Amino acid sequence: MAVVIYTETENGSFKKVAFEIASYGKALADQTGQKLVAVTFNQEDGSALGTYGVDEVVNVTGSFASSFSAKKYAAALAQVASEKEASLVVVSSSANSKYLAPLLAVKLSATYTSNVVALPESIEPLTLKRTCYTSKALSMVSSNQSVNIIGLSSNAFGIIETQSSPSQSSIAAEEASSSMQISAVEKVTGVITIADADIVVSGGRGLKGPENWHLIEDLAATLGAATACSKPVSDMGWRPHSEHVGQTGKPVASNLYIAIGVSGAIQHLAGINSSKVKVVINIDPEAPFFKAADYGIVGDAFEVLPALIEKLKAFKAA
Amino acid sequence: MKILVCISNVPDTTSKINFVDSNTKFDTQGVQFIINPNDEFGLTRAVWLQQKQQAEVTVLTVGDASCEPTLRKCLAIGADKAIRVDADPTDGYFVAKQIAAVCEKESYDLIIAGRESIDHNGAMVPGLVAGMLDYEYITNCISLEIENDQATAAREIDGGKEIVTSGFPLVIGAQKGLVEESDLIIPNMRGIMQARKKPLEVMAANDADASSTVVSFDKPAPKGEVKLIDAGDIDTLIDLLHNEAKVI
Numbered sequence: 279m280a281v282v283i284y285t286e287t288e289n290g291s292f293k294k295v296a297f298e299i300a301s302y303g304k305a306l307a308d309q310t311g312q313k314l315v316a317v318t319f320n321q322e323d324g325s326a327l328g329t330y331g332v333d334e335v336v337n338v339t340g341s342f343a344s345s346f347s348a349k350k351y352a353a354a355l356a357q358v359a360s361e362k363e364a365s366l367v368v369v370s371s372s373a374n375s376k377y378l379a380p381l382l383a384v385k386l387s388a389t390y391t392s393n394v395v396a397l398p399e400s401i402e403p404l405t406l407k408r409t410c411y412t413s414k415a416l417s418m419v420s421s422n423q424s425v426n427i428i429g430l431s432s433n434a435f436g437i438i439e440t441q442s443s444p445s446q447s448s449i450a451a452e453e454a455s456s457s458m459q460i461s462a463v464e465k466v467t468g469v470i471t472i473a474d475a476d477i478v479v480s481g482g483r484g485l486k487g488p489e490n491w492h493l494i495e496d497l498a499a500t501l502g503a504a505t506a507c508s509k510p511v512s513d514m515g516w517r518p519h520s521e522h523v524g525q526t527g528k529p530v531a532s533n534l535y536i537a538i539g540v541s542g543a544i545q546h547l548a549g550i551n552s553s554k555v556k557v558v559i560n561i562d563p564e565a566p567f568f569k570a571a572d573y574g575i576v577g578d579a580f581e582v583l584p585a586l587i588e589k590l591k592a593f594k595a596a
Numbered sequence: 597m598k599i600l601v602c603i604s605n606v607p608d609t610t611s612k613i614n615f616v617d618s619n620t621k622f623d624t625q626g627v628q629f630i631i632n633p634n635d636e637f638g639l640t641r642a643v644w645l646q647q648k649q650q651a652e653v654t655v656l657t658v659g660d661a662s663c664e665p666t667l668r669k670c671l672a673i674g675a676d677k678a679i680r681v682d683a684d685p686t687d688g689y690f691v692a693k694q695i696a697a698v699c700e701k702e703s704y705d706l707i708i709a710g711r712e713s714i715d716h717n718g719a720m721v722p723g724l725v726a727g728m729l730d731y732e733y734i735t736n737c738i739s740l741e742i743e744n745d746q747a748t749a750a751r752e753i754d755g756g757k758e759i760v761t762s763g764f765p766l767v768i769g770a771q772k773g774l775v776e777e778s779d780l781i782i783p784n785m786r787g788i789m790q791a792r793k794k795p796l797e798v799m800a801a802n803d804a805d806a807s808s809t810v811v812s813f814d815k816p817a818p819k820g821e822v823k824l825i826d827a828g829d830i831d832t833l834i835d836l837l838h839n840e841a842k843v844i
């Protein structure tokens with residue numbers, strides 16, 4: 279019996295979310311008196327997981343392991359989970375985890391519960407708290423099956439260090455057959471994605487045009503943040519769709535969300551509500567965002583931003 | 597080519613979210629229901645394929661008779677026929693089981709469902725259907741072209757996109773990008789009139805159990821008042837973010 283976690287890597291390093299999944303998995307393993315087994319793909323060195331309480335790292339090898347395929351990864355994860363007789367599997371809320379989790383659920387005849395925000399309320403039956411109605415509500419959901427997959431919301435649990443010395447092994451899992459092939463990957467490098475970011479800086483129509491986005495980018499670079507935007511900004515082509523956040527865009531669950539020239543429409547707020555601390559900068563004191571924010575400045579973005587960037591640079595340098 | 601588009605009937609995006617029956621049920625009082633936005637992007641793409649590929653487009657929802665106006669709207673947008681599986685859509689697993697059962701009978705080449713609904717946000721129905729039927733599956737799909745017997749699609753990934761090719765049968769998790777907001781079809785009078793005559797079949801539900809049960813709903817704790825900082829006093833903001841909120 280074990281708690282099995284899917285720990286994602288990129289170019290040979292663990293993604294930050296892997297450490298949060300491990301921290302959660304460790305708490306879950308302690309709660310249920312089981313050991314914690316992490317599964318990696320094509321990752322020779324799993325020792326970094328020893329900072330988060332992992333007991334065993336199983337690395338999936340083989341030619342398919344080097345590039346993500348939801349179907350093949352799900353089959354391999356199912357194989358390891360079955361071998362370890364796992365009744366609890368934890369995955370993240372990354373695009374890849376959300377892609378493979380339902381496939382894994384079918385393989386394991388498990389219940390998959392996504393957007394989970396806390397440790398289980400009870401283990402028998404497994405009862406989990408999750409967000410729904412695009413973060414406008416929460417629900418307590420109990421599972422009717424004995425094997426369960428928990429999809430943890432980003433930043434919901436945090437990273438907790440627990441030293442361990444994981445044993446490491448590798449397994450040549452069976453490759454699932456698929457007619458699907460990746461023909462190209464277009465990925466921006468060197469920028470922080472919304473999914474991985476601790477801080478997100480978001481611009482709305484109040485910024486007047488794409489030519490002013492250097493202010494958003496400067497602020498984001500100063501803070502090590504990802505950039506985001508409101509829906510009309512992406513619809514007008516000022517920014518790429520991948521930056522559109524909100525109810526019909528990407529969800530944001532960062533530690534800090536800074537909204538500039540965003541009015542705070544209900545559909546925008548729905549998607550970013552899970553962020554812990556929200557700051558709004560808007561010229562209109564009546565903008566609805568002020569009701570959702572923790573900190574606010576009523577002011578013109580074109581005056582506030584240059585000053586904020588300068589002061590933050592000085593603060594970071596100090 | 598036969599295309600199935602799975603439709604979720606969801607509260608309008610501006611709805612007030614409240615619960616009744618000791619917080620166990622969504623309060624539908626005064627709430628307007630719409631096609632789940634991600635499903636609508638998928639439906640629009642399907643209607644384009646219908647013209648280009650001579651495809652037949654069926655829409656399906658799992659729900660009671662109150663979902664029918666939403667299905668009629670799908671027909672007015674351009675779907676050829678509709679199926680309503682007459683059951684309470686208790687959870688994503690149950691819904692996926694119903695869809696898979698219909699697919700086993702009808703053998704669709706392409707199944708499109710929104711990557712997630714805006715009510716349950718389970719993000720699992722298309723994946724579960726693909727898993728149950730052992731079909732190929734692409735979610736977060738932001739483009740889809742079909743040539744001969746091959747689909748070429750783009751999947752949005754964290755920080756970019758991935759172009760994939762796949763055979764059929766194929767399940768797609770739809771979202772914005774598959775078509776643009778401005779491409780969405782607003783039904784005209786002719787479409788609405790035609791929709792009334794198109795077939796809407798009601799099917800009995802397949803025997804299946806839900807894999808989970810909602811015990812209760814809750815709303816996030818109300819927010820405290822915003823702390824306003826003077827536009828000329830950036831230092832205070834930085835100090836608060838550093839020392840009070842501890843986020844920078």
Ligand SMILES: Cc1cc2nc3c(=O)[nH]c(=O)nc-3n(C[C@H](O)[C@H](O)[C@H](O)COP(=O)(O)OP(=O)(O)OC[C@H]3O[C@@H](n4cnc5c(N)ncnc54)[C@H](O)[C@@H]3O)c2cc1C
Pocket residue numbers: 481482483484485507508509510511522523524525526527538539540541542543544545546549559560561562565577578579580609633
């Ligand atoms: C079905 C549906 C789904 C939707 N989904 C989403 C979604 O996922 N995400 C989303 O964002 N929206 C969504 N919307 C759109 C949403 O309703 C709003 O229209 C949108 O969020 C507004 O974007 P905005 O705040 O950038 O623009 P506006 O509402 O135009 O706000 C601009 C703000 O900038 C301020 N401003 C102007 N000049 C300055 C200045 N110099 N300095 C500082 N502030 C300034 C203004 O006071 C105003 O508050 C959806 C709508 C529908 C109907």
